[in-house]
Amino acid sequence: MTAVLEVRDLRTEFNTRAGVIRAVDGVSFTLNRGEILGLVGESGSGKSVTGFSLLGLVDQPGRISGGSIRLNGTELVGLPESELRDRRGREIAMIFQDPIATLNPLLTIRKQMMMAVAAHSRMTAKAAEARCIEVLQRVGIPDPVARIKGYPHEFSGGMRQRVAIAIALLHDPAVIVADEPTTALDVSIQAQILHEMRSLAAETGTAMIWISHDLATVSSLAKRLLVMYAGKVVEEGATATVLRDPRHPYTRGLITSLPAIASPGEDLLQIPGTTPSFLSLPPGCPFAPRCDFVESSCEKMPEITLENERMWRCHHPLGLSGAER
Amino acid sequence: MLGFVIQRLLQAAVVMAVMSAVVFVGVYAIGNPIEIIIPPEATQEIREATIKRFGLDLPLWEQYFIFVTNLLQGDFGRSFIYNVPVLELIAGRLPATLELVLISVVTATLLGVGLGVYAGYRPDSWIARGIMAISVLGFSVPSFWVGLILILIFAVNLGWLPAGGRGEVVSILGVNWSFLTPDGLSHIFLPALNLAFFKLAMMIRLARAGTREIMLTDTIKFARAAGIPERQILLQHLLKLISIPIITVFGLELGSTLAFAVVTETIFSWPGVGKLIIDSITVLDRPVMVAYLILTALLFVLINLTVDLVFAVIDPRIRARGA
Amino acid sequence: MIEQQSPLRQFWSEFQENRLAVLALFVVIVLALLAFFAPYVVPQNPYDLENLSLLDARRPPGFVGSGGYSHLLGTDPQGRDLLSAILYGLRISILIGLAAGVVALALGTSVGIAAAYVGGRVETVLMRIIDLQLSFPAILLALVLVALLGQGKGQLITALVAAQYAYFARTAYGAAKGERRKDYIEAALATPLSGRQVAFRHILPNCLPPLIVVATVQIANAISLEATLSFLGLGLPVTEPSLGMLISNGFPYMMSGRYWISVYPGIALIILIVAINMVGDQIRDQFNPRLRK
Numbered sequence: 001m002t003a004v005l006e007v008r009d010l011r012t013e014f015n016t017r018a019g020v021i022r023a024v025d026g027v028s029f030t031l032n033r034g035e036i037l038g039l040v041g042e043s044g045s046g047k048s049v050t051g052f053s054l055l056g057l058v059d060q061p062g063r064i065s066g067g068s069i070r071l072n073g074t075e076l077v078g079l080p081e082s083e084l085r086d087r088r089g090r091e092i093a094m095i096f097q098d099p100i101a102t103l104n105p106l107l108t109i110r111k112q113m114m115m116a117v118a119a120h121s122r123m124t125a126k127a128a129e130a131r132c133i134e135v136l137q138r139v140g141i142p143d144p145v146a147r148i149k150g151y152p153h154e155f156s157g158g159m160r161q162r163v164a165i166a167i168a169l170l171h172d173p174a175v176i177v178a179d180e181p182t183t184a185l186d187v188s189i190q191a192q193i194l195h196e197m198r199s200l201a202a203e204t205g206t207a208m209i210w211i212s213h214d215l216a217t218v219s220s221l222a223k224r225l226l227v228m229y230a231g232k233v234v235e236e237g238a239t240a241t242v243l244r245d246p247r248h249p250y251t252r253g254l255i256t257s258l259p260a261i262a263s264p265g266e267d268l269l270q271i272p273g274t275t276p277s278f279l280s281l282p283p284g285c286p287f288a289p290r291c292d293f294v295e296s297s298c299e300k301m302p303e304i305t306l307e308n309e310r311m312w313r314c315h316h317p318l319g320l321s322g323a324e325r
Numbered sequence: 326m327l328g329f330v331i332q333r334l335l336q337a338a339v340v341m342a343v344m345s346a347v348v349f350v351g352v353y354a355i356g357n358p359i360e361i362i363i364p365p366e367a368t369q370e371i372r373e374a375t376i377k378r379f380g381l382d383l384p385l386w387e388q389y390f391i392f393v394t395n396l397l398q399g400d401f402g403r404s405f406i407y408n409v410p411v412l413e414l415i416a417g418r419l420p421a422t423l424e425l426v427l428i429s430v431v432t433a434t435l436l437g438v439g440l441g442v443y444a445g446y447r448p449d450s451w452i453a454r455g456i457m458a459i460s461v462l463g464f465s466v467p468s469f470w471v472g473l474i475l476i477l478i479f480a481v482n483l484g485w486l487p488a489g490g491r492g493e494v495v496s497i498l499g500v501n502w503s504f505l506t507p508d509g510l511s512h513i514f515l516p517a518l519n520l521a522f523f524k525l526a527m528m529i530r531l532a533r534a535g536t537r538e539i540m541l542t543d544t545i546k547f548a549r550a551a552g553i554p555e556r557q558i559l560l561q562h563l564l565k566l567i568s569i570p571i572i573t574v575f576g577l578e579l580g581s582t583l584a585f586a587v588v589t590e591t592i593f594s595w596p597g598v599g600k601l602i603i604d605s606i607t608v609l610d611r612p613v614m615v616a617y618l619i620l621t622a623l624l625f626v627l628i629n630l631t632v633d634l635v636f637a638v639i640d641p642r643i644r645a646r647g648a
Numbered sequence: 649m650i651e652q653q654s655p656l657r658q659f660w661s662e663f664q665e666n667r668l669a670v671l672a673l674f675v676v677i678v679l680a681l682l683a684f685f686a687p688y689v690v691p692q693n694p695y696d697l698e699n700l701s702l703l704d705a706r707r708p709p710g711f712v713g714s715g716g717y718s719h720l721l722g723t724d725p726q727g728r729d730l731l732s733a734i735l736y737g738l739r740i741s742i743l744i745g746l747a748a749g750v751v752a753l754a755l756g757t758s759v760g761i762a763a764a765y766v767g768g769r770v771e772t773v774l775m776r777i778i779d780l781q782l783s784f785p786a787i788l789l790a791l792v793l794v795a796l797l798g799q800g801k802g803q804l805i806t807a808l809v810a811a812q813y814a815y816f817a818r819t820a821y822g823a824a825k826g827e828r829r830k831d832y833i834e835a836a837l838a839t840p841l842s843g844r845q846v847a848f849r850h851i852l853p854n855c856l857p858p859l860i861v862v863a864t865v866q867i868a869n870a871i872s873l874e875a876t877l878s879f880l881g882l883g884l885p886v887t888e889p890s891l892g893m894l895i896s897n898g899f900p901y902m903m904s905g906r907y908w909i910s911v912y913p914g915i916a917l918i919i920l921i922v923a924i925n926m927v928g929d930q931i932r933d934q935f936n937p938r939l940r941k
Binding site: 115116151 | 639
Binding site: 340343344351461462464465466467468469470473474476477480481488577580581584585587588591592602603606607609614618621622625629 | 780903918
């Protein structure tokens with residue numbers, strides 16, 4: 001296994017009038033070739049900002065304030081914008097939640113794809129168009145030769161997302177960051193796209209970071225899970241292990257609120273409370289105010305525990321003898 | 326596309342019918358022109374003859390009917406004061422106004438979009454703040470005052486440019502134009518600047534707001550994530566996306582600039598339609614007022630129609646809906 | 649813990665963060681006070697023709713006139729002390745702007761809320777008229793109305809209101825329409841409160857923020873429009889000159905270098921309008937949730 005992306009202690013801050021928001025606060029993980037990594041958490045947990053940080057696309061007034069991102073062995077943090085630009089779309093690409101919002105409604109698919117090709121390679125218009133059509137075919141657009149001349153509004157939501165995925169795949173990047181790419185789609189189309197993404201990752205060796213608030217979709221796709229809460233990774237491990245035997249109470253909360261987990265007739269469990277504001281985080285464990293197992297030690301920030309290829313950040317992890325009461 | 330055009334044309338016709346009635350009644354219901362056109366020492370016979378000649382003895386609806394019938398034949402009546410056909414009067418003044426308005430609006434738009442996009446793209450830079458200060462000023466300061474100051478500085482104190490008139494004109498196809506001669510250009514410079522100032526402020530604001538909004542959209546983020554160079558993002562995505570509000574406002578502004586030309590033409594003694602309408606208002610020359618308002622309304626309708634059609638060309642979604 | 653503040657205090661503390669806006673507000677208040685107390689602060693009553701001497705006309709700033717005091721800003725073509733005339737002119741401009749703004753606000757808001765509330769045909773027809781009017785430049789409308797109605801304060805205010813109420817109507821309609829769809833209005837309509845009570849107690853307060861913004865801008869616009877009309881000779885009678893009229897009176901003398909007759913009233917006018925607009929801009933930014941972070 002070769003690591004294509006190594007993230008160490010990544011920190012992204014937003015300097016606002018009301019105070020400093022640490023949206024990404026010491027996130028670390030490693031992504032191997034062809035691997036699909038799931039990044040889950042409620043909205044506002046910092047998972048999208050993590051995704052944007054990887055591409056160096058954090059909006060003002062945000063900035064990466066520390067840590068390291070190594071993509072194919074090159075350190076990205078501190079790299080000048082022109083170098084970052086050169087890697088975006090070529091080595092690391094990103095797709096977004098709403099395919100209606102990502103494609104420019106006023107330009108043809110051809111124009112938008114050709115721009116993306118031209119961003120990184122010099123080839124004749126003919127060769128470029130052939131490349132576009134080839135990738136469109138690969139993501140499952142029927143009759144790409146004709147459809148490429150169309151405008152985004154002529155495509156259905158699922159087809160539009162396929163076009164967006166095609167644009168991300170144009171230069172066979174090592175990593176694709178997928179930020180809730182199926183959330184806006186119908187369930188059946190969601191399943192199709194998930195299926196195709198899985199085979200694409202396997203065929204091309206492209207690694208993926210699948211960001212979602214929906215544990216169900218992520219777990220059907222990702223080999224490994226990263227659970228984020230208030231800017232920090234609170235649990236990491238192989239998907240099957242984490243689902244079966246969660247360590248962090250927050251992870252357990254996410255699992256028990258899944259409809260598929262609850263037995264028929266049983267009420268769905270909800271995590272009480274809401275995601276805290278980044279500006280008023282408690283001094284210790286950020287999850288403490290919502291946690292069923294809170295005790296005095298939770299007033300201090302829990303350290304990371306590493307064990308058997310798993311990681312968690314909790315004072316009293318579940319599933320270990322004596323910890324649960 | 327054809328259905329779209331027909332639908333818009335019908336809408337335009339309805340608006341024009343309503344406008345003509347409103348303008349006619351509005352202008353004719355108030356004020357009595359008889360006192361103005363007939364000298365007080367005139368005999369009763371002359372009075373009656375004059376009233377009859379202008380059709381002022383007929384009931385209002387009948388006057389309107391005659392008015393509309395004539396209108397449809399291109400006859401706007403004769404000016405009470407100049408005693409020439411109104412259309413001829415206005416047509417004679419129109420080129421002067423048109424060249425002034427077009428030069429102003431086009432300049433203001435090109436300059437305003439450029440400055441506004443910059444101010445929206447780098448909102449915190451000092452240049453952006455300077456641009457916004459200009460735009461606030463342009464918005465707040467009344468147009469006539471800007472004209473006054475321009476005259477004071479460039480005509481009175483510096484003596485660089487003339488303060489009024491059209492200067493030397495060139496006749497092309499029987500129409501006189503100022504902007505084609507150096508002297509005419511020096512005459513049109515100040516009034517055009519005056520007229521452009523407010524539009525510039527408007528365009529800056531619009532382009533800045535549009536840019537700020539669009540730069541935050543996923544379309545731009547996605548383009549950036551694909552590694553597309555910033556210059557292309559600005560030229561291809563941004564300019565295309567902000568063109569929709571810009572074109573709308575460009576159209577509307579073309580109309581309102583014609584209205585504002587009234588003020589500028591008065592200050593700079595520019596012999597255009599605006600000056601004519603002010604003179605007509607002060608002497609209650611009804612046919613000229615009515616014709617001016619109707620023609621302005623027509624112009625507005627035509628501009629709106631054009632804007633809609635241009636939209637259909639730019640935005641494939643509208644094209645699809647109209648088909 | 650963050651201290652719980654009343655909305656008004658919170659608004660003010662946010663407003664204070666923009667120094668320029670505070671300065672602008674201060675300027676507006678000072679100008680309004682000067683205008684209001686003009687009769688007590690000016691050295692000369694510019695309306696009292698007995699006081700005026702044509703010998704004193706068009707004198708430069710600093711000239712000591714026959715009245716015995718020096719005219720700080722010079723005199724106008726009628727021999728009025730320009731400073732006094734400006735303060736009185738400011739008084740008229742502010743008065744007309746406020747009156748037109750308030751009447752247009754009341755009329756426009758009523759029309760807008762009525763359209764949103766009644767719905768159906770009435771709504772369609774009313775809003776069509778409003779939109780049609782909005783596509784027509786306000787200045788033209790005011791120009792024609794003033795020309796037809798004749799000179800005088802009442803006529804001028806009527807023309808300004810007619811030219812401006814549509815902006816309020818559009819804004820109120822938009823806000824009310826948005827509110828109308830919300831659940832709490834449906835709930836309020838289900839209670840025994842009369843429809844009118846719902847409209848006034850629930851819909852109106854929620855339309856206020858955008859209306860306040862439009863009102864500030866429109867008062868500035870009314871002042872500017874009045875000045876423009878007066879400048880074109882279609883505003884108030886010459887005996888009680890507003891700022892626009894003062895500027896207009898001085899215009900013919902500008903060519904011969906007697907700049908002050910036009911320039912000083914103009915400066916007063918611009919300070920007033922720019923200051924009001926700056927306050928309005930700040931209020932708009934504060935009400936705009938999209939710009940808040």
